[in-house]
Amino acid sequence: MNAALAKEFQNRIVNASQGDLVIINYEMLMAELDDATMKFDEEDSVGFVKCMKQATRLLRELSDNLDFQYEISKDLMSLYIFINKKFVEASQKNSKRPIESAKDVLNVLLLGWQQAAKKRQFSTSYEEWTASLCWTDLWQRHFE
Numbered sequence: 617m618n619a620a621l622a623k624e625f626q627n628r629i630v631n632a633s634q635g636d637l638v639i640i641n642y643e644m645l646m647a648e649l650d651d652a653t654m655k656f657d658e659e660d661s662v663g664f665v666k667c668m669k670q671a672t673r674l675l676r677e678l679s680d681n682l683d684f685q686y687e688i689s690k691d692l693m694s695l696y697i698f699i700n701k702k703f704v705e706a707s708q709k710n711s712k713r714p715i716e717s718a719k720d721v722l723n724v725l726l727l728g729w730q731q732a733a734k735k736r737q738f739s740t741s742y743e744e745w746t747a748s749l750c751w752t753d754l755w756q757r758h759f760e
Contacts, residue, residue, distance in 0.1 A: 639726065645678075649715055649722075652664055652706075653716075
């Protein structure tokens with residue numbers, strides 16, 4: 617991630633709500649994956665590995681903050697495990713195709729969080745606004 621984008625994220629984090637932080641984490645993760653793809657295309661293996669490590673840390677941040685008293689957290693964890701497997705596959709097979717698969721899933725999740733933020737403004741409880749996500753509809757529109 618370039619310095620200007622990192623600074624932009626830093627400024628947004630300072631004033632972010634809990635829900636905004638989730639969205640920012642997704643956006644930072646997507647930016648790292650874009651950078652990893654670019655490094656792969658440039659045949660910069662050191663840069664690729666660095667970006668993938670940062671992407672893995674950001675994904676871990678998402679999974680570490682799941683609250684398993686809510687059913688949706690189990691579904692999200694399953695998706696995060698799938699995404700992590702794609703990260704490993706990209707590194708092992710030296711391929712960017714698994715990154716694109718991971719980004720497809722992450723884009724749907726990011727869209728879901730953004731829609732929840734607009735609906736609820738994250739002022740209600742975690743349970744209420746995550747329940748407002750319509751994952752099935754999002755998934756069907758993007759993958760079926």
